[in-house]
Amino acid sequence: MRADAQRNRGRLIEAAREVFREQGYDASLDEVAKRAGVGAGTLYRHFPSRDVLMDAIMQRWVDRVNDSVEKVLVHEGEPRDLLLTWFETYVDLISMHKGGPAKITSAMGDEGSPIVTKCQTLAAATQRVVDRLEEQHALREHIEAVQMCRLVGGVASVADSADLEPAAVRPLLEVIADGVLV
Amino acid sequence: MRADAQRNRGRLIEAAREVFREQGYDASLDEVAKRAGVGAGTLYRHFPSRDVLMDAIMQRWVDRVNDSVEKVLVHEGEPRDLLLTWFETYVDLISMHKGGPAKITSAMGDEGSPIVTKCQTLAAATQRVVDRLEEQHALREHIEAVQMCRLVGGVASVADSADLEPAAVRPLLEVIADGVLV
DNA sequence: TGCGAAACGGAGAGTGTCTCCGTATAGTCG
DNA sequence: CGACTATACGGAGACACTCTCCGTTTCGCA
Incomplete structure (x- = not known):
């Protein structure tokens, strides 16, 4: 160039x-x-x-995601705490821009999306949390990382477009956590 | 006029x-x-x-919501079945138009929204399901109808924008159900 | 039938997306 | 170093959508 x-x-x-x-x-x-x-x-x-530009912007963000999951995973503690911490981090990560949560979550699992690599990063990070929980036999059967991404992404989308306070988001994340943990 | x-x-x-x-x-x-x-x-x-027009279109839809919750409530059976049936109905109801789920869910709890009455209808219907479940002591504590609307609305938004199959939506709704039921 | 209030309609201003093509320049080669 | 060419630039303008303004038309009452 x-x-x-x-x-x-x-x-x-x-x-x-x-x-x-x-x-x-x-x-x-x-x-x-x-x-x-x-x-x-x-x-x-x-x-x-617009999406291709978005993708370029988010290069730096990929590092943030990987750092974040690393930090969350070093924390020893109850599975529920680990999971909730990751959920809250996840919501923060995808809520950088208004409209971001919906954009990212809808691209999740869409091969053709320009931001597919970003979604993969996020899914891979979530997979690491899932792996940890499975080691501890803390997860119900048939729960996949991509499903958790969709659930938490859904909550983040709603929180983003309805301008929800973090205090209102927390109980929603707790419901999801209780739904996936044994 | x-x-x-x-x-x-x-x-x-x-x-x-x-x-x-x-x-x-x-x-x-x-x-x-x-x-x-x-x-x-x-x-x-x-x-x-646009929203005011949307609101006018949806007058007919209000009746659909009320009919639907009525039908769901006559069904005798396990609380989990009742709840899942309502969740699936709920997703159908708010997914009439592309972009509908996000629109409706983000307006939930926003007093100033032009479609606030529609959201109230939906919240009231969900409240009836919540009441039924509480009679049966099937719900966890501190679960409110509006939270369930947000959770299910989040799933519907994701399903809408990612073109998810009903088969992919069902397990997400199950997670939410398991998260709110005792 | 005549009149005033109510309603109509569409041109056009404002804003955003995206393309086309004449112009400018980086980088190479003799 | 100067000429040449592929590469990149920029911004005018075509197109699309939203929303307003105001001259024109129509309704419905007296």
Whole structure:
């Protein structure tokens, strides 16, 4: 890639991070281009769709996910605490932008989605928590990581679009935890 | 209301039903006006926002909700069956249009929402199921109807946006049921 | 039948998406 | 170093959608 292209790509990602943080997932892409100091054409050449841009933004986020699950797993304690801690972390992770929870959760399990690799990261992290719980024989039968992602993702979507307080989210996560634990 | 206004209002609601069914909640309102054979101004005079139009469409749906809960409640049987039947019915009811589950669930508990009365209908129906379960001492403590609506609504949102099969939804509902039942 | 209030409709302003193509420039080669 | 070409840029503009404004039409009462 030519040096100027590389530079503009970087600027666009930075600008998009800013704009999406401020205005949510639906922010205007022209605004992103303007903020980056490039033309709209340049934006669309680098990122043919909003999702592809989203995917690029989230590269850094992948590391956050992996760090987070690592931290959660070192914690010794009751399975229920472990699970709830992971659920709360999970909700935080996918709620970075308004509209994020729905976006990420709906892409879960969709091979064709541009953010499929991100979802896989999240699913893999959840799988590690599931593995730990299974070692402890704490999980009911037939519970899969992807199902837990969908359940918690559903709660996060609702919390996101209804502007729910964390205090209102916690009991919902507890219900899910009680539903998957023996 | 003048006769022509009444007539146009009816036409708009019919057209909106059609268009929303075909194209989901995000369909163009100009298309609705065109389909109804009226100008855009007429549409916006009757229904200042998409949500108000949605609300009008859903008048008929309220009856469906009440009929449905009635049917579910006459069924004798295990609490878990009753609850799961209601959950599946609930998902069906709010999944009439693409985007419906998210719309309805996010409006749940928001006083200012134009579809607040619809949400209340749904919450009241769920409350009746909760009451029945409490009579049977089948519910855990501190479980409220609105929480169940959010949980099931979350699942429905995910199922809607990820195009999940009913067979994939069922186990998610089972987790929630197991999480709220003693 | 005549009139005023009520309702209509569609042009157009505002906003966002995405494309096209003339222009500019990075990087290479003689 | 200067010329050349593939690569990239940028922004005007086509298209789509939302919503408003206001001149025109129609209803329904007296």
